[in-house]
Amino acid sequence: MLIILPASFIISLWKAPFKSKLEWLLDLLVTTALIVWLFQAGNWSWVGYYVRFLWLALLIVTIIYSWKKVSNLPFTIKYSVNQKFSIGIYIILILIFGTYNALVLKSYTVAEKGIELSFPLKNGTYYVGQGGNQVLMNYHQAYPGQKYALDILKLNTFGTRASGLYPEELNNYQIYADILYSPCNGKVVDIQNDLPDLPPPKSNPENPAGNHVALACENYDATIILAHMQKGSVAVAKGEKVTAGQILGKVGNSGNTSEPHLHIHAEKDGKGVPITFNDRFLVRNSLVR
Numbered sequence: 001m002l003i004i005l006p007a008s009f010i011i012s013l014w015k016a017p018f019k020s021k022l023e024w025l026l027d028l029l030v031t032t033a034l035i036v037w038l039f040q041a042g043n044w045s046w047v048g049y050y051v052r053f054l055w056l057a058l059l060i061v062t063i064i065y066s067w068k069k070v071s072n073l074p075f076t077i078k079y080s081v082n083q084k085f086s087i088g089i090y091i092i093l094i095l096i097f098g099t100y101n102a103l104v105l106k107s108y109t110v111a112e113k114g115i116e117l118s119f120p121l122k123n124g125t126y127y128v129g130q131g132g133n134q135v136l137m138n139y140h141q142a143y144p145g146q147k148y149a150l151d152i153l154k155l156n157t158f159g160t161r162a163s164g165l166y167p168e169e170l171n172n173y174q175i176y177a178d179i180l181y182s183p184c185n186g187k188v189v190d191i192q193n194d195l196p197d198l199p200p201p202k203s204n205p206e207n208p209a210g211n212h213v214a215l216a217c218e219n220y221d222a223t224i225i226l227a228h229m230q231k232g233s234v235a236v237a238k239g240e241k242v243t244a245g246q247i248l249g250k251v252g253n254s255g256n257t258s259e260p261h262l263h264i265h266a267e268k269d270g271k272g273v274p275i276t277f278n279d280r281f282l283v284r285n286s287l288v289r
């Protein structure tokens with residue numbers, strides 16, 4: 001979807017035998033709305049984080065190139081029934097992709113003040129796969145208890161989260177076995193450490209969080225949960241005091257998870273609370289280095 005869809009719209013804009021500027025303009029608006037939407041909401045860690053910029057660049061080149069072809073055409077002509085039909089399709093697509101873009105904009109901001117934490121991973125380029133204040137960017141928004149949760153992955157040099165598209169081997173995921181550090185000063189209120197790390201796409205819906213550490217952070221009346229940790233890696237005990245930066249364990253693939261990643265969220269009275277890292281509210285496609 002992140003390759004074929006933008007490629008086919010760009011090729012169409014590049015090659016289409018436009019008879020009027022209006023058709024070109026409508027095609028341009030559809031293609032731009034689609035690419036901007038995918039740029040924002042696509043999970044680019046599958047095909048390569050940097051590919052999203054490539055599509056933007058290709059779009060600009062294509063707009064300039066195709067303008068040269070239509071610059072001498074009239075704005076409108078007398079359209080045939082077929083042409084009127086395709087103009088109708090263009091308008092519908094502009095409305096659809098335009099609405100997606102408008103919805104996704106909500107993702108970047110949050111009205112409530114977030115819980116400020118330090119980022120719990122320190123060894124590479126981390127990528128937010130699920131995050132933000134809108135369900136199209138963050139599927140957790142559909143579950144009140146996990147609202148504002150983040151799913152974090154790690155990118156390799158090519159900007160992908162794994163070697164291979166969806167490997168079974170856990171070590172092929174960049175983030176697997178990365179050390180997790182405490183995001184705050186506080187106290188451990190719960191742990192689990194004995195659930196197996198599963199080869200994707202296997203998951204364990206009976207134990208959604210898998211191996212995890214739950215923290216009561218100083219100054220905040222909420223519980224922070226770091227989930228899907230590696231079996232046997234949890235390095236703290238229930239009741240123990242922790243300081244920010246202290247090792248908690250390792251990223252794994254236990255519990256209800258599709259692949260190795262860190263799931264982190266804060267909750268108060270069963271409701272998800274926003275979290276920020278260095279005052280940044282992270283959304284899908286945010287990077288933390």
Ligand SMILES: [Zn+2]
Binds near residue numbers: 140149150151
């Ligand atoms: Zn999650």
